[in-house]
Amino acid sequence: LAKTTQPISMDSYEGQEVNITCSHNNIATNDYITWYQQFPSQGPRFIIQGYKTKVTNEVASLFIPADRKSSTLSLPRVSLSDTAVYYCLVVDLSQGGKLIFGQGTELSVKP
Amino acid sequence: NAGVTQTPKFRILKIGQSMTLQCTQDMNHNYMYWYRQDPGMGLKLIYYSVGAGITDKGEVPNGYNVSRSTTEDFPLRLELAAPSQTSVYFCASSYGAGGDTQYFGPGTRLTVL
Numbered sequence: 001l002a003k004t005t006q007p008i009s010m011d012s013y014e015g016q017e018v019n020i021t022c023s024h025n026n027i028a029t030n031d032y033i034t035w036y037q038q039f040p041s042q043g044p045r046f047i048i049q050g051y052k053t054k055v056t057n058e059v060a061s062l063f064i065p066a067d068r069k070s071s072t073l074s075l076p077r078v079s080l081s082d083t084a085v086y087y088c089l090v091v092d093l094s095q096g097g098k099l100i101f102g103q104g105t106e107l108s109v110k111p
Numbered sequence: 112n113a114g115v116t117q118t119p120k121f122r123i124l125k126i127g128q129s130m131t132l133q134c135t136q137d138m139n140h141n142y143m144y145w146y147r148q149d150p151g152m153g154l155k156l157i158y159y160s161v162g163a164g165i166t167d168k169g170e171v172p173n174g175y176n177v178s179r180s181t182t183e184d185f186p187l188r189l190e191l192a193a194p195s196q197t198s199v200y201f202c203a204s205s206y207g208a209g210g211d212t213q214y215f216g217p218g219t220r221l222t223v224l
Contacts, residue, residue, distance in 0.1 A: 032210035043215030101154045
């Protein structure tokens with residue numbers, strides 16, 4: 001059974017770059033890998049998505065190797081307001097093509 | 112646009128009671144989803160719909176039912192509430208499939224006692 005794995009928690013300081021990796025084997029080859037951010041008592045919010053290589057938007061970058069067995073969310077120069085839980089979302093072929101969220105990584109940014 | 116709205120925000124049920132969680136989206140999205148999030152855990156897909164009249168099971172469908180009679184609405188029904196269904200329920204919608212960007216509602220916090 002395929003599994004989506006993320007670190008449970010990470011600590012960082014303001015101004016640092018943070019990289020969060022999600023491991024996901026046996027995912028669909030033609031579907032997005034998507035990352036979401038969630039603050040307490042709110043629904044997840046879209047950050048970034050991609051198929052392969054590198055994608056960058058105004059808030060983050062996403063690196064996806066050619067084998068697509070992992071993806072890395074990169075947050076440049078984090079601030080206190082980036083303290084949140086970050087989830088990867090993939091289409092898992094071992095689950096019949098169902099959408100599967102990772103367990104989430106709780107990022108704590110310190111001053 | 113209101114986006115995705117959910118009602119109620121909070122609810123306490125007794126074991127064996129039933130209720131319907133409402134979800135409405137005004138973005139004309141084809142795809143709608145129901146997730147549950149247990150305390151300190153990630154989201155698990157309960158059911159999803161690819162369009163009016165079409166629904167399918169997600170990862171944890173037992174104890175729930177859904178219907179999709181219109182594009183806008185996707186209610187989730189709990190028939191016999193159990194303590195294991197205590198959770199926060201999120202509804203989401205997207206234009207396309209395959210991990211297309213999902214827009215989430217604010218959630219419904221359900222406690223079953």
